[in-house]
Amino acid sequence: MSKLKRDLGLFETTLMGVGIILGAGIYVLIGAAAGIAGNSVWLSFVIASIVAIFTGLSYAEFSSRFSDDSGEYEYVKKTISERLGFIVGWMMVFTLLISAAAVALGFAGYFARLFPSFNVGVVIIAATTIIIFSLISYWGIKQAAWLNVLFTFLETFGLLFIIYLGLNKIGSVDYLDMPLGFEGVLSASALVFFAFIGFETIVKLSEETRTPKKTVPRAILLSILISTVIYILVAISAVSILSWDKLAVSTAPLADVAAVALGSYAFLALSIIALFSTGNTILIILIGASRQIYGICKNYPKLKNLSKVSSWRKTPHIAVLFTAIAAIAFSLIGKIGTVAEMTNFAVFATFILINTALISLRLKEKKPFTKGFRAPFSIKKVPVTAVLGLFSSLFLMFQLPMFVILSGIGLLAGGTVIHKLVS
Template identity: 45%
Template sequence: MKDKGPALERTLSLPTVAISGIGIILGAGVYALIGEAASLAGNALWLSFLFSALIAAFTGLSYMELSSMFTEASAEYEYTRRSFGGTLAFIIGIMVILSGIVGAATVALGFAGYFSTFTGIPLLPVAFAVLVILSAVIFSGIKQSAAVAIVFTLIEAGGIVGMIIIGLPYIGSVDYLAIPLGIAGVFQASALIFFAYQGFEEIVKLSEETVEPERTIPKGLMIAVVVTVILYIAVSISIVSIGGYEAVAGSKNPFAMVAENTFSGGGTVFTIIALFATANTALLMMLASSRILYGMAKRKRMPGKFAWISPRTKTPVWSVAAVLLVSLVFLLPGEIRDVALIANFTLFFTFVVINAAVIALRFKMPEKSRPYRVPFTIGKVPVPAVLGIFTCLFFLSVMDPVILGVGVVLTVVAAAGSYLFPEKKESV
């Protein structure tokens, strides 16, 4: 059945996709959460980033294969529908939308933490304002959103490289295996830090706005993950080298704090950079969530209004508005750590299913074209996908019971919602 009316515009190239991916991933983790993670992992912060990177790598490979097979904006919803049917697909679609929405709220609180330190304005009004402004950018069109993301990404990457350079003279000054809470603290920090890698999966939602998405999206995803893993591990070593983990443990503005003690005006410089970084991540998370909501509406699994495209801006206006409104709700807890962990629950749950989908489709659709295939296969089973399942289950097991309870409630609500919008039989 052909869709009528305006469609999303294919304008994104490999450099734009890769830079957008780097921009989503970089902002939140080191600029907003590294202080909280340092209080758990100590000087072994780098090890927590490494463990989280392994999970991201396993699941990233699965996303690369699936995105080369199916190029719809509904992404995870489509992958799951083809593998396990409509009910689980709906649950995963809602989880993915929530991960972006909750993630945007988390990063907006990170933005507000830096901004409030700089100006004294309370957190919630600042976070509210930044989400509204970023939604206006998304409303304006994909070209405008991508242009803003590229500029912001260059600024935030420059900040991370700058912190790495600042820390070079201090390398070797601390014990990098000093762990105040033991290995359990490293794993808990890894579960929190995994939020820092959130973003590589958001790239696939841009498929309907990308040129040759079956090849461009997997390549862009790989570039984004490799670049960010290197930068994250390097900057985590650098920042604990400067004053030990105690200097940043629990800080809401760790980069600015370290820089202020290192050179005159450093706090101001890194506060400004952090504002760009966190705003960029929130922008791209909201953009991605609006696209999967749009994609599910096209499949009649959400109200049809969310599939409406503005003839002028070529953007799904009502989807963007819905994402904004729910993001504002998730600002209310006000505690960045708890909001980030809720977002991580939705990610771990989703990634278990996505890794399983790669395995299932190897048997269910062996003839389907796969421009990219997950390597290291035994029979038809890709080993990285199996490892991705087990590592995500492990990190779910070490999460706070309260966060797990919230996650279970969200899952049950999503399952109930699938009956409100049952899957329509259609030719595929």
């Protein structure tokens, strides 16, 4: 069977992480989050980043121990059980598929504002976008990586531009104003956690990364830290320029921030950059989802067709096709907020299991792991950061609407049924 090609170094891998994190979450959801947290939306990003860092440390250790594209599936299978490994892998696949749909809808929102005469509906725009980036995912990882580098520089420039615009406005509002109290800040942190989804996708590139046990842990931590600093500064600048209540009703919030500061040309520029940003996120999510499907399905004879690799392009072409179809199906929901919250449930459930798996692994091992990255701060054998990651993920999960939680439980049950069918 053909194998994937190792083409990625630390620079490309980190930029792919930053590229996916700095996508739709900040360009699209900052408006909805500001409507809940008010001027304190920056604090929501801080809270969400802490949860991301705790779990990021667990991912970093696992990726240093195991280098496989199946990621979460492999980690949980080797530390807890094969069945639970399949279920967490199933959850993560759906996380990525729903994320791709959510970001594609965000892309469509900016596109519709930018080209109002092109009135075909956001769902059709989202579906077309998914198809285009799926073709790039199929074409090759090196080509996708360099396209990601270009898009990441553009989207980062857009965010730095927003920060620059807000410099002379710093201090013009009360940054601790909470219209719904601290409860609103916590609810917004559960929503904006979507903006941090992406660092875990780096592990899906392990089989296409050079020296993955060193490169992947570093890329995970670097991508979270870089993104966190940018998010906090952008959130402060945004509410300094445009009031939180106006941000809340905007379909293109950062473009509207630029328009208030510099006029219509700035709106046009930020809208175009937002298209590159959200497009970049779609690309990396689709790559991550198809590689995870490939990594899981190669372990199950009944699913072996999904793990086939194109002898021409050296990419998992069947998994790429499946990913595109499923993401388009989720985009039919049409509401980015709902889709993002569904994504967050799946992510929180996955993070709970990943942190539990690391705790279980540490308790079982006879000698400490010393050949790679090890999450810091342990009490006896128990990694403190994994415990904090577990409970903080559980806490944020229950900040989500009840219908989202119930839908997520249904998704978990579905994973159990599918496992029985393919085992």
